Ligand SMILES: Cc1cc2nc3c(=O)[nH]c(=O)nc-3n(C[C@H](O)[C@H](O)[C@H](O)COP(=O)(O)OP(=O)(O)OC[C@H]3O[C@@H](n4cnc5c(N)ncnc54)[C@H](O)[C@@H]3O)c2cc1C
């Protein structure tokens with residue numbers, strides 16, 4: 001039987017989530033679908049496929065996610081004939097963030113290559129943007145509408161309906177199982193690290209709470225400067241409590257030992273340390289803190305047995321209800337737990353298996369390692385995200401809040417992975433620009449003791465958030481140039497300090513120095529690039545970007 005192939009390339013699970021939801025949508029349209037991680041797929045069969053949907057995120061600085069790199073290398077082979085994908089219909093959805101300079105590069109490159117290899121494109125690539133007011137849905141919804149229309153026209157799937165068939169009952173991807181049996185869980189490389197200390201590094205009166213957190217690393221491979229620690233956070237207790245109250249499950253059900261079984265052979269089971277009981281899943285597996293997406297309202301409406309609430313949920317999930325949804329959820333930064341509370345009749349006593357379709361899994365977060373390589377410990381410099389919205393309680397970032405509350409002896413599931421930076425040999429000088437927590441990878445580099453160069457650091461004030469100010473003077477060969485934005489009437493940022501030191505920068509660049517920029521993906525990387533262009537010219541910038549002479553590790 002002909003089926004659709006859905007391939008995803010994902011770093012932190014969003015593309016995987018969308019790929020699996022497209023698989024579910026196929027099922028509701030009477031189409032069989034296979035959903036694979038791109039590098040899991042047997043590429044030798046690709047020429048026999050009829051329709052392939054690719055859903056890929058961009059990571060690093062315009063890079064392919066790790067789980068599609070093998071396939072990408074093969075697709076790039078010069079030996080492939082230009083018509084090798086003739087007759088294969090493809091559509092590409094990219095996930096990206098326009099605050100990165102190489103916006104959605106992975107999807108754009110993949111689309112171009114598929115086209116070069118003769119694939120028939122069903123529609124132009126959808127480019128989802130984290131910065132869009134509606135998030136990923138802003139591009140995902142119109143893209144999939146177009147895809148279904150074009151797939152229907154192909155007439156390959158005789159049973160296919162253009163819209164989901166309301167007569168088909170949704171089959172949850174997973175189900176809870178309370179008996180004995182073999183376990184099959186994903187081993188995604190995360191290990192528990194124990195907290196040694198968690199110290200505030202901003203002054204007490206300062207608005208920003210930034211933490212230096214030290215973890216013990218028993219028998220874990222060491223790391224290099226520039227590496228990143230991926231952290232799996234849990235929901236905060238107050239958010240968990242709101243959800244537990246809304247869902248109304250008994251303690252007996254919440255604490256009954258359980259396991260998760262797959263209903264769909266193509267989806268991966270979650271890591272076992274996130275499961276065990278329903279309560280543990282609500283604490284560790286599902287994101288109760290994120291702003292609910294449109295699919296949340298769609299699925300809660302599907303399971304709701306309350307007429308009035310069902311109607312309201314459907315309204316919020318409909319294309320006409322877009323502004324209403326933005327106002328209700330996005331502009332107020334309402335959490336998933338608070339939304340469950342707002343729909344009490346629908347949330348109360350939901351079948352636990354339905355939560356797999358209504359809620360989404362918590363995404364791990366990346367943090368640049370802030371300590372010099374060590375076989376026994378690793379440090380992170382974490383700025384706690386906290387802000388106000390029109391909701392009465394403060395809004396909090398999930399992972400930074402989780403980390404900021406850790407106590408000595410607590411355990412956190414983490415994994416080390418390479419970051420974007422490729423630092424040169426120690427004899428090559430470096431020019432580093434790292435305002436705020438962007439200084440983390442440079443503390444790792446210079447703490448190593450061998451690299452030399454300039455470090456431009458930016459913060460609000462010398463006595464409020466000048467991280468590691470007492471450490472730098474002891475490091476030989478490194479000059480730290482701070483820019484304090486609130487200590488004088490005129491705001492001074494790193495780019496101003498760079499202009500003042502243009503002659504030194506030029507001298508170092510001409511001696512072969514490399515430039516590294518880390519921190520907020522907002523205005524800073526652009527402002528710094530402008531100064532470097534003023535100093536060395538556009539040609540130099542272009543070449544430096546291509547050859548790794550200038551590298552960025554920025555985040556939004
Ligand atoms: C490679 C890499 C390295 C990183 N290194 C570090 C590091 O060393 N230190 C560090 O602290 N972080 C670092 N980060 C960022 C980190 O991964 C998290 O993104 C950050 O801690 C926030 O995550 P969170 O879970 O607390 O917030 P989330 O729950 O993910 O919420 C963040 C979201 O909140 C919203 N938001 C934030 N502030 C406001 C506001 N004022 N108004 C409205 N909305 C707002 C934004 O939409 C933002 O996307 C790094 C990121 C990457 C990719």
Ligand SMILES: Cc1cc2nc3c(=O)[nH]c(=O)nc-3n(C[C@H](O)[C@H](O)[C@H](O)COP(=O)(O)O)c2cc1C
Pocket residue numbers: 009010011012013014015016057058059060061062063065095096097098100101102103104105130363366
């Ligand atoms: C470390 C990191 C690097 C990123 N780099 C880029 C980038 O260069 N260009 C871009 O458009 N988006 C970039 N993004 C945004 C992601 O592509 C986007 O958040 C996407 O939804 C993540 O999907 P995933 O969870 O499937 O990996 C980056 C995100 C992270 C966490």
